[in-house]
């Protein structure tokens with residue numbers, strides 16, 4: 001009997017890598033992409049040059065620009081940029097399949113997490129969140145990766161984990177959907193800050209300090225929003241924070257490095273087709289944190305840098321000059 005087909009909404013680096021991972025056990029994967037040329041290249045050449053160059057895609061991946069082609073599948077991974085997710089999902093015909101949210105961000109216009117935006121855009125569909133330390137190229141190459149798969153219930157986990165698990169792709173069960181989302185959204189902003197430290201050549205001590213103090217901010221914010229501490233210290237929180245704050249493979253880190261070297265955020269972003277989610281999440285995260293009375297000085301600093309209100313060197317000096325406090 002042939003395996004159940006599954007779907008992926010979003011033909012960027014991460015959606016394409018997830019499609020490749022899902023197709024690796026011989027099942028059919030339908031991939032929705034925003035751009036028609038991406039669809040044509042995936043179907044004709046089994047390549048996605050704009051977003052995942054150098055990877056030979058499994059011919060079991062069939063791409064489309066029509067969401068109706070995915071509507072009846074039992075599971076859809078949702079992998080658009082966070083700020084486009086609500087509008088894309090609003091175009092998905094009704095169905096009963098699980099939506100597994102894989103984008104990392106907070107919606108700028110509403111301050112909502114992806115799960116709240118998805119609930120409004122695709123009412124009635126069961127929702128889960130997949131998040132963790134996952135550079136797209138490594139997953140596409142079949143390198144070992146572990147993620148948090150936060151589900152609404154054990155029954156949902158029993159339904160979708162077997163569709164997602166592969167020998168080199170290992171999901172861990174959680175029911176903390178809020179925690180899984182907050183880790184992924186906040187770490188992108190903190191990765192920009194770590195990139196700034198790299199751009200200014202401030203050294204490894206400074207970067208480790210920023211990761212630890214950034215994690216304290218993530219934890220304060222997460223707990224205030226109802227996340228569980230163990231999720232924040234797991235794969236989708238600390239795990240992803242460490243990955244993204246340590247590598248030029250991260251778009252957020254490399255954006256921060258350019259800021260540290262004195263470039264303007266708008267200029268760096270204008271040169272890219274790929275998304276650095278932290279640039280969109282930072283201002284809305286700052287807004288939500290303020291409304292909840294959560295102090296996030298590193299996030300505030302990233303916001304000021306992105307807005308061009310302060311030079312990178314001055315921003316770091318201001319962080320270091322804050323009054324001494326308990327850890």
Ligand SMILES: NC(=O)C1=CN([C@@H]2O[C@H](COP(=O)(O)OP(=O)(O)OC[C@H]3O[C@@H](n4cnc5c(N)ncnc54)[C@H](O)[C@@H]3O)[C@@H](O)[C@H]2O)C=CC1
Nearest residue numbers: 011012013014015034080081082084103104135136274275
């Ligand atoms: N690349 C990675 O290694 C990982 C990315 N993610 C997350 O996955 C999400 C998607 O990121 P990537 O796949 O890396 O994207 P990407 O940066 O590779 O590509 C940009 C994506 O945006 C889409 N797009 C552009 N304009 C659009 C519009 N108006 N409406 C809908 N889609 C539009 C493009 O079609 C393309 O799929 C983000 O939230 C990211 O944080 C999560 C884990 C790993």
Ligand SMILES: O=C(CO)COP(=O)(O)O
Nearest residue numbers: 132133134135250251252
């Ligand atoms: O989320 C990611 C790795 O887990 C990818 O990070 P960037 O979006 O910064 O490249």
